[in-house]
Amino acid sequence: CASIALSTPALVVDVDKVKRNAERMIQYCQKLGVQLRPHMKTHKTLECADIMTGGSRRCIVVSTLAEACFYADHGFDDILYAYSLPFDKVERCAALSERLDLFQVLLDHPDALVQLKKRPLKEAISEAAGVELTGVYVHCGNTYNCRGVEQIQAVxxxxxxxxxxxMEKLKCVGITCKSSIGSTPSCSHPVPDMAKLSEVHPGNYAFYDVQQSVIGSCSLEDVAARVLTRVIGHCPHRNQLLIDCGWSGISLDGAGKLPTGYAVIEGHPNLKLLSMTQEHGRVEPLSGVLDYSKFPLGSLLTLLPYHSCATAMMHPVYHIHSEGRLLGKWTPTRGW
Amino acid sequence: CASIALSTPALVVDVDKVKRNAERMIQYCQKLGVQLRPHMKTHKTLECADIMTGGSRRCIVVSTLAEACFYADHGFDDILYAYSLPFDKVERCAALSERLDLFQVLLDHPDALVQLKKRPLKEAISEAAGVELTGVYVHCGNTYNCRGVEQIQAVxxxxxxxxxxxMEKLKCVGITCKSSIGSTPSCSHPVPDMAKLSEVHPGNYAFYDVQQSVIGSCSLEDVAARVLTRVIGHCPHRNQLLIDCGWSGISLDGAGKLPTGYAVIEGHPNLKLLSMTQEHGRVEPLSGVLDYSKFPLGSLLTLLPYHSCATAMMHPVYHIHSEGRLLGKWTPTRGW
Known part of the structure; x- marks a missing residue:
């Protein structure tokens, strides 16, 4: 496996799994007859966006204006900035809108409409002062409390x-517009009625993670992102190993959520990532005494992240592989 | 205050406070007669390194090899890579060593010496196969459990x-070398015996943070780094505000540590940063009902981070100000 040559900690992404996860979601949406608008916030890269949009570079969701600009700069269009219009960014939103065929923002307060009307997003469109209601955006974040397909599908x-x-109520007052619902759990197990919506906007499914497997959105085998780490210390007086992945390599997300700590250590169900400093992780067995001969200094361990969005955020570059053969790097955008 | 013009969330750094914190540490060390070897891991920028080294660009500590290379590329020398020699990075360490007058790594296992001797760090030096024991490096991480100056000074x-x-024991077997101890709490309140050491290596003191103020290393007034955020939502049904700083803007460090949640909200001791998603923070009062008229949409709040190392890691750029006047940006290095 060529990834053995990588300097650690390293975020490695199995591109075959990403493609399989993306293809499955595309199929679900085609079968339902709804538009898929994939969310970019987990990975924030061009390459993964191409896979998720099937190469169309159209119809995406982003979580920051920096992402919106990054994708616009690279030929993406029909971008939904899924964020309550930030009053400090109206001018940047307007400028971006003028570059794109379609740019959408969220409004959830009358004051935001006032702000927006001060600087119409499309100067060319005079009606409604350049503001057009495109649709209703819903995120069922409560799917993250689900356990198993039945509960996910109920939500x-x-x-x-x-x-x-x-949407019916809107229709009664003369408003017809699109409807978009999201969350990776719900879209990973769609219910037939979702065919009546205009679109869905899941995002995490490209990488998935341990959290999604616990919810029931996927199996651990579907998880495409991992952190490679190496053993850098033996601490027999504490029955612990030290690894070179601290919170700067995997994030602090997932604290207290898993019996195995901040991650699942692949192939070692008895190991727990107990705690971390900036550049060190402390690993101990769930039971028994560590056999250090199985973990020589320099040996590799593979961490399955609890939350791939949080883990990916910590890495300036992702290493892409197919069946262990390194293919190159993806570079995410950052900031706001 | 010019920082009002900043797009949020934004990490803002008060350069006057950084200079004052750095100058104070330089004074402590001069008074003790020990060498100050400041740690770069909190900020990872050239500008702050210049302030901490008094412009000498000599004698620093780093936590990653990426930092070591970054500083070496910009004319810094006498760099200590404070990390147990990672077996996957021996060649990069050797290459860096050959570019620098002085490059130091940590050894804490006989196997590491074997690895190092396979690829001497300085080919020119033949004795001891190019490996030279420079000193003993100690980090009193247990100062982070202290509360107050008395406890800090005891540790x-x-x-x-x-x-x-x-060091005496080493001397008895014929080894004379340097001694270096660290931790921001202990160096912020040095004890006279520290004069007998060769050097100290604190790092967090340039920015400080709420954690350091709780320990007693500094006062809240010394904290130089803040996250600016804006109110983006009112949720009266939950007695909460939404702000535009999620864990991507301040990190998840400090969970459960402060009565005010993941941060201290400056000027609002009754507010708590309860929880966060990637790009949203939920703020609620510790008691009573929120008066939303005091927090209109778009209004600014200032977060004092629990752990500035973790917060700084989330930002691709820091905005530098003096008395609220923006002076420019510092760009940290990332990765390993």
């Missing part, structure tokens, strides 16, 4: 029903 | 005494 159904009821 | 004294005893 997906509830969210879909409530959204459709709301 | 500083204990660490100093143990280190000096160890």
């Amino acid at each position: 997906a159904q509830e969210t879909t029903s409530l959204t459709l009821q709301f | 500083a004294q204990e660490t100093t005494s143990l280190t000096l005893q160890f």
